[in-house]
Amino acid sequence: MLRVAALVLGLAGLSVSMAAAQDTPRGSECLAMAEAPPRATPVSLRRLSAKADDVTITYAGHSTYYIDTPGGVRIATDFSGVYTSGRLPDVVTMNRAHSTHYTLFPDPRIPHVLHGWNDDGSPARINERIGDVLIRNVTTDIRRYFMDDSSGEMIKDGNSIFIFEVAGLCIGHLGHLHHKLDDSHFAAIGRLDILMVPIDGAYTMSLDGVSEITRRVRASVVLPMHRFATPLDEFMRKIGQQFAIDERTERSLTISRDSLPAAPTVIILRGV
Secondary structure (H helix, E strand, C coil): CHHHHHHHHHHHHHHHHHHHHHHCCCCCHHHHHHHCCCCCCCHHHHHHHCCCCCEEEEEEECCEEEEECCCCCEEECCCCCCCCCCCCCCEEEECCCCHHHCCCCCCCCCCEEEECCCCCCCCCCCEEEECCEEEEEEEEEECCCCCCCCCCCCEEEEEEEEEEEECCEEEEECCCCCCCCCHHHHHHHCCCCEEEEECCCCCCCCHHHHHHHHHHHCCCEEEEECCCCCCHHHHHHHHCCCCEEEECCCCEEEECHHHCCCCCEEEECCCC
16 A cells, blocks of 8 residues: 555656646757857757748837747837837837836736846846747846936846847847946857847947957847947947948848858848
């Protein structure tokens, strides 16, 4: 009788552990890629790229890009509700630097609202698989503005760099970045194929600083944002001749892992 009870309990425990494992988000392929030799492709990604799926990225305005995944998930970055494009997003990510990068009153029909900060001051920890995309974050600090004491210390973990892993692509959005990144940040970010980078040179960080990050990440595609009046040729001069430039007349870019440019390229979508 005791043996039967032990067997039942053991099977029950196994079922619980299997269920828990299934609820755990799948590990980051972008981090695995970062640990591999340059341009090496893990087996899991070779399986994905055997049937390349397209991701569509649309510039809506300011720091908001819409990402449409092959599985039909629509994501809006640094979402304030002002910059829209097409149907309502399924997922929105936000940062708290200014009201142009977040809203506390998003449309209640949006099922997934991801804040890049925690109200209690602790770092936001996001690692969620939603449909065919894994969304995770790396926190950074932000300066104080307006109603805060601008001379005070920076707000720790007030901003998030969001990483979206979908269809074998690693897409990073730097958010409202205010300081240089150290080795621990780059290690946590991993490898990026597409980098969305603010190039205003003032409200976020200096153009020298953001250009240094862009050169180090060396993503295949760089998508500027948060530009204001920054001359594109100044940004291109600072990041170096190893980056090509491709100015588009469309607001949208459709891309897959197989169609990434051979050389790092800054793609300027209409409206940037």
